[in-house]
Amino acid sequence: xxxxxxxxxxxxxxxxxxxxxxxxxxxxxxxxxxxxxxxxxxxxxxxxxxxxxxxxxxxxxxxxxxxxxxxxxxxxxxxxxxxxxxxxxxxxxxxxxxxxxxxxxxxxxxxxxxxxxxxxxxxxxxxxxxxxxxxxxxxxxx
Amino acid sequence: xxxxxxxxxxxxxxxxxxxxxxxxxxxxxxxxxxxxxxxxxxxxxxxxxxxxxxxxxxxxxxxxxxxxxxxxxxxxxxxxxxxxxxxxxxxxxxxxxxxxxxxxxxxxxxxxxxxxxxxxxxxxxxxxxxxxxxxxxxxxxx
DNA sequence: AACGAAATTGAATGTGATTTTCAATTTCAG
DNA sequence: CTGAAATTGAAAATCACATTCAATTTCGTT
Numbered sequence: 366x367x368x369x370x371x372x373x374x375x376x377x378x379x380x381x382x383x384x385x386x387x388x389x390x391x392x393x394x395x396x397x398x399x400x401x402x403x404x405x406x407x408x409x410x411x412x413x414x415x416x417x418x419x420x421x422x423x424x425x426x427x428x429x430x431x432x433x434x435x436x437x438x439x440x441x442x443x444x445x446x447x448x449x450x451x452x453x454x455x456x457x458x459x460x461x462x463x464x465x466x467x468x469x470x471x472x473x474x475x476x477x478x479x480x481x482x483x484x485x486x487x488x489x490x491x492x493x494x495x496x497x498x499x500x501x502x503x504x505x506x507x
Numbered sequence: 508x509x510x511x512x513x514x515x516x517x518x519x520x521x522x523x524x525x526x527x528x529x530x531x532x533x534x535x536x537x538x539x540x541x542x543x544x545x546x547x548x549x550x551x552x553x554x555x556x557x558x559x560x561x562x563x564x565x566x567x568x569x570x571x572x573x574x575x576x577x578x579x580x581x582x583x584x585x586x587x588x589x590x591x592x593x594x595x596x597x598x599x600x601x602x603x604x605x606x607x608x609x610x611x612x613x614x615x616x617x618x619x620x621x622x623x624x625x626x627x628x629x630x631x632x633x634x635x636x637x638x639x640x641x642x643x644x645x646x647x648x649x
Numbered sequence: 650a651a652c653g654a655a656a657t658t659g660a661a662t663g664t665g666a667t668t669t670t671c672a673a674t675t676t677c678a679g
Numbered sequence: 680c681t682g683a684a685a686t687t688g689a690a691a692a693t694c695a696c697a698t699t700c701a702a703t704t705t706c707g708t709t
Binding site for chain 1: 684685686687688689690
């Protein structure tokens with residue numbers, strides 16, 4: 366059985382919150398983890414449906430919110446559509462405005478600077494959004 | 508008459524694009540410029556309506572898009588709602604998750620780093636979004 | 650000042666993603 | 680096995696945003 370770690374994390378979360386373990390949640394988690402990149406609920410629903418035709422859109426939608434609450438997924442939005450990615454080390458995004466390609470990057474220095482700036486205003490930063498929009502190598506040719 | 512510079516800028520834009528000068532557009536621009544901060548179209552509509560009850564929501568909405576196209580306004584979105592701010596020098600935002608306060612800041616260093624990172628991936632950055640979410644001084648007390 | 654083509658207005662309606670409702674079903678502690 | 684509580688999924692509601700269209704207004708030309 367794949368994705369043991371994530372399944373156990375989900376199980377703990379469900380137990381702690383008096384929620385129930387269901388086949389649907391398990392199946393959706395599996396499909397979500399098998400996807401690389403940033404999927405919308407609709408995307409994910411289509412993929413889930415290919416393997417589990419009886420699972421409805423609403424369940425996929427609700428399960429993604431659940432996975433976000435459980436810390437297994439993160440919601441992003443680059444273009445007005447909610448997209449989900451598997452939670453992993455903090456990072457920012459480069460988004461190509463022509464082809465939609467999304468590249469992730471990390472930068473300690475920017476993080477440090479953010480905290481320094483927030484400190485000036487007495488702010489305590491909890492999270493941030495940092496996205497660079499432009500054209501990727503391939504799309505600069507046109 | 509107030510806001511002469513902006514009114515002239517709008518007039519030029521209208522003329523260049525074969526659009527027409529109307530009382531509504533003038534009134535909406537005035538109200539928009541009188542607001543400090545980041546307003547939604549609904550916010551703005553309410554304020555416009557207070558002075559000009561005959562102006563409809565749609566006109567406010569369309570005028571804000573016009574002002575964005577004309578470079579007089581900028582659209583932002585921190586919480587899913589489109590918000591408009593008066594155009595001014597480039598800056599990023601600090602947003603308080605409790606009270607909604609929005610503080611603007613600038614940072615050359617971050618801008619430079621962004622370009623350096625984008626360069627690594629062959630990206631040409633056209634614009635970016637950089638928002639720090641957290642708690643402001645006042646809201647940390649609670 | 651008046652004409653008329655073209656743009657604008659604003660109420661109503663459409664759109665599309667997201668969210669909620671609710672009856673039927675499933676889970677799971679006892 | 681039982682029953683209370685959670686979950687499911689189809690349908691409907693919601694919400695912000697965007698468009699439609701007939702009536703009105705603007706403005707270059709007469």
